[in-house]
Structure formats: C-alpha cells, structure tokens
Amino acid sequence: MRVGAKQDGGCSAAYIWTPSFLEYKLAPDHPFNPLRLRLTDELIRACGLLPQAAERRPRQATREELALVHDAAYVDAVERFSRGGETRFPEAGRFHRVSGGMHGAWGFEEPEPDDPLAYGLGTEDNPLFPGMHQAASWWVGATLTAAELVMEGKADHALNLGGGLHHAHRDRAAGFCIYNDVAVAVAWVRRHYGARVLYVDTDAHHGDGVQWLFYGDPQVLTLSYHESGRYLYPGTGRIEERGDGPGLGYSVNVPLEPFTDDASWLEVLDLTLPAVAEAFRPDIIISQNGCDGHALDPLTHLSASLDFYRQVPQRVHHLAHQFCGGRWVAVGGGGYDIWQVVPRAWTALWAEMSGRPLPDEVPSDWLNRWSPQAPVPLPPRFADEPLPGAAPERYAALRDYNRRTAQRVLSEVLPLIRTD
Amino acid sequence: MLVEEIMSRPVLAVESEYSVLEALNVARFRRIRHLPVVESLGVANGAREHDFRTLPPAPEGARLVGIVSDRDLRDACPSVLSAGATDFAALARASVADIMHGDVVTVHPHDSVEExxxxxxxxxxxxxPVVSGQGLVGIVTETDVLRAIVTLLGVTSPGSHLEVEVPDRPGHLGEVTRLIGQHQVNIASVLIVPGRREHTRVLVLRVQTIDPRRLVRSLEEAGYHVLWPSGLKLA
Structure with a gap:
C-alpha cells in the first residue's frame, strides 16, 4: 500500500513526524528553536493537509549509519557529552611551555580529548545539552526513513521537517548542526541503491557540510543557492568551489547578493536548476528547504517572500517527475522567524509535495491558539503583505549581478557535468 | 608567514652557457615563465640532458647569476613576419648569459610574504628567486603570494564576517577580541584597515559563529560602531 496516495491516483507523499524532534533543543533562547516544528506541524494539520495515511514515524539512526559520514571519535564524543549534561566552558586555552615549535618555547597544548571545543561543541552556536546524541539521532533517522520510503517505492515523495542540518562536518558540529542528516542519507542511498543524488539547497546559508563531504564524488551533485559568503556565514560557497578530482563539476554554488528578492532569485534558479538536473540526470532529488532567506528572517540579509517558498518546491517537484520517476526527499533547515515565516513556508512545501491546494487564509483555530504566545502579530494569510527590502533603485544592479553569477555557473561549471 | 613556507623548490634553472635555443625549449616544454640562470656546473656541452621534458632541477645552492623570462627569450627570436623566421642558428649560438638580466631582485627564505x-x-x-647565501634555494611567483594572502584572509573555515570601527588608539583590538572571547566565539582571522572617518581604524574579523547578533549587541553596548553585519534583529 502506497503511503498517502490520493484517491485520484496522483503521486503519493509521506510526512515523517515524531514529537521527539522537539528534543533537539540547544538552549533556552537559542535561535534554532524546535517550537517552530511544532507550530508548523500544527498548522499543516489545521489546514487539513495531513490525512492519517500519509504520516510515518521515523526511527533513530544507528551508530553505523552515523559513521557513514562522521568520525567514530566524534560520535563517541557527542555521546559522552550527551550523558554529561551541564554546559561547561573550558578555559580558553592554557598557555605554557612546550618543546619544539617554530618560534621557540611557547605554545598552546593540544586540546584534551574531552574538550568539547575540539568538536565544535560547547559554543553559543552549539552548546552541550543532555540527550543531544539521542535528539540528533532522531533527526538523522527521520531523513533516513524518508529516503527509504522513497527508494523502496512506498512513496513518491517524503518530507522530514526535522532535518536539513547541512553545516555539520565529518568531525565537528557547526552552525547549530550536530549530525549531518542530509549527508548520512545521501551516503546511505549511495551504499544501498547506488543511486545518483542531486542535492538542492535553498537555505540562505551555504550548504558547506554536505558539499565538503561529497566534494570528490561525481555521483553526488550538490547545488546550493545562498547569500554570498562575503556577507554571511559560513563564508564559503563561491562559484569557484566546483568539486575536486573526479568530483570536479559536481559541487555547484550560486551565491546571491544581500537583499535578493523573489524575482531575481527565481530568475537565477530557473536559469540553473533545470540545466543542472538535465546535465546530471539524477535518480533521486534531496532538497534542503531552509526558509531563512525570507525578508523577515533575523539572521540573514536576503529578501524573499513567502511566495518564493511556494515556487521552489513546484520546480523541484516537476524535476523529480521529469528525471527521477518522482523520487524526492525534502527536509527542513534554517528559518529563524519561527512565528511569521517558518510555519507558513513549510506548510506550503508540504501542500506542494502532497498535491493538495494551499488555502489562502491561515486557519483561525491555529491563529487563536498561538497568537497569545506570539511576540509579533501572526500573518492571517499565506501571501505576504509588502516586505522590507533594499531601496528600489538598487534592484536593477542587484539583478544584473545575480544574472551574471548564474551565467558564470552555466559557462564555468555546467560543462563539467556528465550524465553517465 | 615566511617565504620558505610558500616557495617552490627545487627550482628548474638553466646554466649561463646554455644557448638561448635551449632555454627557449626548457621554458616551452616545462611551461615556465621565469628561468633563473645559475653559474655553469661544468658539464661539457653536448653531454647535457637534451630532453627538456626531463631536465633535472638545479642542485640546491647553485650560485644565481641572472634571470630570463619567457618574454626575454621570445624577444630574442626572429619575428614570424620577417624573412628567415625559421633560421634558429643565431639562437643556438647565443648564450643565455648574453640576454639575461644580471641584476636580480631576490628574497631570503626567512623574508615575510608581505615583503x-x-x-x-x-x-x-x-x-x-629565493637566495640563501649566494645559493638559489627556491622561487616565489606572484601566484604563490596571492594564494598565501588568500589563506591569510582566513576564509578557510566556517565563519561570519564582522567589521568594527574603532578609535585609532592602543587597546581597542584587545578590548574587541576580549568581548568576542566572552561569547565563547573563536576568531579565524583579523585584519586592521584604515577607517573611512578620521582617527579610526576598521577591524575586519572572521568569527566562528552562525549567529553574531549577541556579539554585535555586546560590541555596540561597549560603544563600538559595528559596520557589518547590520540590521539583524535580536528577538
């Protein structure tokens, strides 16, 4: 029985959900707040977009699965800190005499194996918290569940909102991300099915963790649209980062100017995404749907509106059917305006995946339930009111610059991609 | 960062009594734009290795006497437009010493990349050419220097760009980095550039965090003018 198939015989879509997602709570007042997942899940249900048959419970990822991309020593460390509990900040480096060294006898000692900072942990971005290993394993397991449903043909599409941790590296946490669920799922799909994977990342931050983990692999094409690293974390994602060795051409980066709006971003996306998919001919698309490029997002300087987050899944959906027999896994990602942006953006994503129409109005049940807690007025409609952005006269130059970026990608990277 | 950390070695060089034609072949087959010229090593003409694709590099410490560029070598060639353009006899007769630049600007392995x-x-x-004592030990090209500067700018590990305007007086770099350290945020690179306003400097830092908002607030509360990031709201 296919998951979440519609009566009319259209494509089927699975929605992966567990309340355990909410345990990925880095710290009180941390911007990566799991409440945004709860708000989104409740909005999807309030809109009547989620028939019971579409829902699937995930499993936790195993250590072996995490080890597909992470060092065993790193996973061990996360488990240890996970049990430890309290956040401790070790002293900032002990300065003492060491033998050798380039300029004589002073130097810093190597970090102890138990220093969380050696693993990118114990920082404001990635504080230690009890149960962090378990919580992160749910997120990875859910992306694996989504990938398995799709690869086994039990669903055409699958959505895991508790995913998209694209900044985690082989041996360290970064940018709120502990384990890289996307990279684990890509490696798992490669190992079990040998499928060619197109990874499309429209988070405002460069998808660096996924890119570097598959930088030399011509069977995995990573395509990231993001605010230019000149202005935003993590600083990478230049056009010149094109992959390495046999993977040359299979890392594609489209950096965007601050204040890029829907029109310019969609123009660039339409110039590059179908061309890359056509050149690569993937077996499955995995999309990361961070919505922090929205104009209201507090962490970035892009100026997309909610309509952009309706348009992008439409394009990916179309390409999944054109090239992959429908196989499409979507995950969440960044998104730090948890009240006005994330619930609506990801409800729109699920509406597109499940082939159900998105209502115009945000249901009053949901508004009434959450308005008392919201520090800002909740938008009553899915379409945005006019949003802040750059001065109108700047947009001609900005669009021209982004268009030139897209054309450089087409001339400098696209010709390196082979179908095979 | 020192020259010895970025230089290429061993160096492919020609001996001063090589013919211009031989030097041209080395430059062409090995795709080299700058050929240091070293004192003759006393290998008899004719016994020399003539496959320029496998010419061994100069022995470390050979005495540097000059340099020729691929442009100097081409200048010595007859024009393709003139009659007799295929007459290379003169090139085979002239030695590299006849056309090389003898007054060479060199660096020492312990010079800085900035120098x-x-x-x-x-x-x-x-x-x-990198010279220690009289001997040639390496070579640094403009590409090597640019690559080193890109590394020094620090965009090799994930981080956010931060620009802070500070008074051009002692102590402010220390104060700004102390405030950043209080947030447990690591710093990947620091540059100090002249400010747009008089008596100011701008600190350009790469800080290892995805969310610099609290940091920016601390700096602003301490009276500093944060030029970037701008307009980020702290909930």
Whole structure:
C-alpha cells in the first residue's frame, strides 16, 4: 500500500513526524528553536493537509549509519557529552611551555580529548545539552526513513521537517548542526541503491557540510543557492568551489547578493536548476528547504517572500517527475522567524509535495491558539503583505549581478557535468 | 608567514652557457615563465640532458647569476613576419648569459610574504628567486603570494564576517577580541584597515559563529560602531 496516495491516483507523499524532534533543543533562547516544528506541524494539520495515511514515524539512526559520514571519535564524543549534561566552558586555552615549535618555547597544548571545543561543541552556536546524541539521532533517522520510503517505492515523495542540518562536518558540529542528516542519507542511498543524488539547497546559508563531504564524488551533485559568503556565514560557497578530482563539476554554488528578492532569485534558479538536473540526470532529488532567506528572517540579509517558498518546491517537484520517476526527499533547515515565516513556508512545501491546494487564509483555530504566545502579530494569510527590502533603485544592479553569477555557473561549471 | 613556507623548490634553472635555443625549449616544454640562470656546473656541452621534458632541477645552492623570462627569450627570436623566421642558428649560438638580466631582485627564505608581495609590486616583476647565501634555494611567483594572502584572509573555515570601527588608539583590538572571547566565539582571522572617518581604524574579523547578533549587541553596548553585519534583529 502506497503511503498517502490520493484517491485520484496522483503521486503519493509521506510526512515523517515524531514529537521527539522537539528534543533537539540547544538552549533556552537559542535561535534554532524546535517550537517552530511544532507550530508548523500544527498548522499543516489545521489546514487539513495531513490525512492519517500519509504520516510515518521515523526511527533513530544507528551508530553505523552515523559513521557513514562522521568520525567514530566524534560520535563517541557527542555521546559522552550527551550523558554529561551541564554546559561547561573550558578555559580558553592554557598557555605554557612546550618543546619544539617554530618560534621557540611557547605554545598552546593540544586540546584534551574531552574538550568539547575540539568538536565544535560547547559554543553559543552549539552548546552541550543532555540527550543531544539521542535528539540528533532522531533527526538523522527521520531523513533516513524518508529516503527509504522513497527508494523502496512506498512513496513518491517524503518530507522530514526535522532535518536539513547541512553545516555539520565529518568531525565537528557547526552552525547549530550536530549530525549531518542530509549527508548520512545521501551516503546511505549511495551504499544501498547506488543511486545518483542531486542535492538542492535553498537555505540562505551555504550548504558547506554536505558539499565538503561529497566534494570528490561525481555521483553526488550538490547545488546550493545562498547569500554570498562575503556577507554571511559560513563564508564559503563561491562559484569557484566546483568539486575536486573526479568530483570536479559536481559541487555547484550560486551565491546571491544581500537583499535578493523573489524575482531575481527565481530568475537565477530557473536559469540553473533545470540545466543542472538535465546535465546530471539524477535518480533521486534531496532538497534542503531552509526558509531563512525570507525578508523577515533575523539572521540573514536576503529578501524573499513567502511566495518564493511556494515556487521552489513546484520546480523541484516537476524535476523529480521529469528525471527521477518522482523520487524526492525534502527536509527542513534554517528559518529563524519561527512565528511569521517558518510555519507558513513549510506548510506550503508540504501542500506542494502532497498535491493538495494551499488555502489562502491561515486557519483561525491555529491563529487563536498561538497568537497569545506570539511576540509579533501572526500573518492571517499565506501571501505576504509588502516586505522590507533594499531601496528600489538598487534592484536593477542587484539583478544584473545575480544574472551574471548564474551565467558564470552555466559557462564555468555546467560543462563539467556528465550524465553517465 | 615566511617565504620558505610558500616557495617552490627545487627550482628548474638553466646554466649561463646554455644557448638561448635551449632555454627557449626548457621554458616551452616545462611551461615556465621565469628561468633563473645559475653559474655553469661544468658539464661539457653536448653531454647535457637534451630532453627538456626531463631536465633535472638545479642542485640546491647553485650560485644565481641572472634571470630570463619567457618574454626575454621570445624577444630574442626572429619575428614570424620577417624573412628567415625559421633560421634558429643565431639562437643556438647565443648564450643565455648574453640576454639575461644580471641584476636580480631576490628574497631570503626567512623574508615575510608581505615583503615578497611588496617587492613584486614595487619592481613590477612576476617572480622572486629565493637566495640563501649566494645559493638559489627556491622561487616565489606572484601566484604563490596571492594564494598565501588568500589563506591569510582566513576564509578557510566556517565563519561570519564582522567589521568594527574603532578609535585609532592602543587597546581597542584587545578590548574587541576580549568581548568576542566572552561569547565563547573563536576568531579565524583579523585584519586592521584604515577607517573611512578620521582617527579610526576598521577591524575586519572572521568569527566562528552562525549567529553574531549577541556579539554585535555586546560590541555596540561597549560603544563600538559595528559596520557589518547590520540590521539583524535580536528577538
């Protein structure tokens, strides 16, 4: 029985959900707040977009699965800190005499194996918290569940909102991300099915963790649209980062100017995404749907509106059917305006995946339930009111610059991609 | 960062009594733009290795006597437009010593990369032989220096760009980095550039965090003017 198939015989879509997602709570007042997942899940249900048959419970990822991309020593460390509990900040480096060294006898000692900072942990971005290993394993397991449903043909599409941790590296946490669920799922799909994977990342931050983990692999094409690293974390994602060795051409980066709006971003996306998919001919698309490029997002300087987050899944959906027999896994990602942006953006994503129409109005049940807690007025409609952005006269130059970026990608990277 | 950390070694060089034709072949087959010229090593003409694709590099410490660029070598060639353009006899007769530049700008392995960059810029040249004592030990090209500067700018590990305007007085770099350290945020690179306003400097830092908002607030509360990031709201 296919998951979440519609009566009319259209494509089927699975929605992966567990309340355990909410345990990925880095710290009180941390911007990566799991409440945004709860708000989104409740909005999807309030809109009547989620028939019971579409829902699937995930499993936790195993250590072996995490080890597909992470060092065993790193996973061990996360488990240890996970049990430890309290956040401790070790002293900032002990300065003492060491033998050798380039300029004589002073130097810093190597970090102890138990220093969380050696693993990118114990920082404001990635504080230690009890149960962090378990919580992160749910997120990875859910992306694996989504990938398995799709690869086994039990669903055409699958959505895991508790995913998209694209900044985690082989041996360290970064940018709120502990384990890289996307990279684990890509490696798992490669190992079990040998499928060619197109990874499309429209988070405002460069998808660096996924890119570097598959930088030399011509069977995995990573395509990231993001605010230019000149202005935003993590600083990478230049056009010149094109992959390495046999993977040359299979890392594609489209950096965007601050204040890029829907029109310019969609123009660039339409110039590059179908061309890359056509050149690569993937077996499955995995999309990361961070919505922090929205104009209201507090962490970035892009100026997309909610309509952009309706348009992008439409394009990916179309390409999944054109090239992959429908196989499409979507995950969440960044998104730090948890009240006005994330619930609506990801409800729109699920509406597109499940082939159900998105209502115009945000249901009053949901508004009434959450308005008392919201520090800002909740938008009553899915379409945005006019949003802040750059001065109108700047947009001609900005669009021209982004268009030139897209054309450089087409001339400098696209010709390196082979179908095979 | 020192020249010895970025230089290429061993160096492919020609001996001073090589013919211009031989030097041209080395430059062409090995795709080299700058050929240091070293004192003759006393290998008899004719016994020399003539497959220029496998010419061994100069022995470390050979005495540097000059330099020729691929442009010097081409200048010595007859024009393709003139009659007799295929007459290379003169090229085979002339020695490299006849056309090389004897007054070579060099660096020492312990010179800084900044010094190397300044020399390239000041003399409008493309490479610097690295000389220790009298001996040639390496070579640095403008590409090597640019690559080193890109590394020094610090965009090799994930981080956010931060620009802070500070008074051009002692102590402010220390104060700004202390405030950043209080947030447990690591710093990947620091540059100090002249400010747009008088008596100011701008600190350009790469800080290892995805969310610099609290940091920015601390800096602003301490009275600093944060030029970037701008307009980020703290909930």
């Amino acid at each position: 190397a960059a300044r020399l390239l810029y000041q003399h409008h040249i493309g490479c610097l």
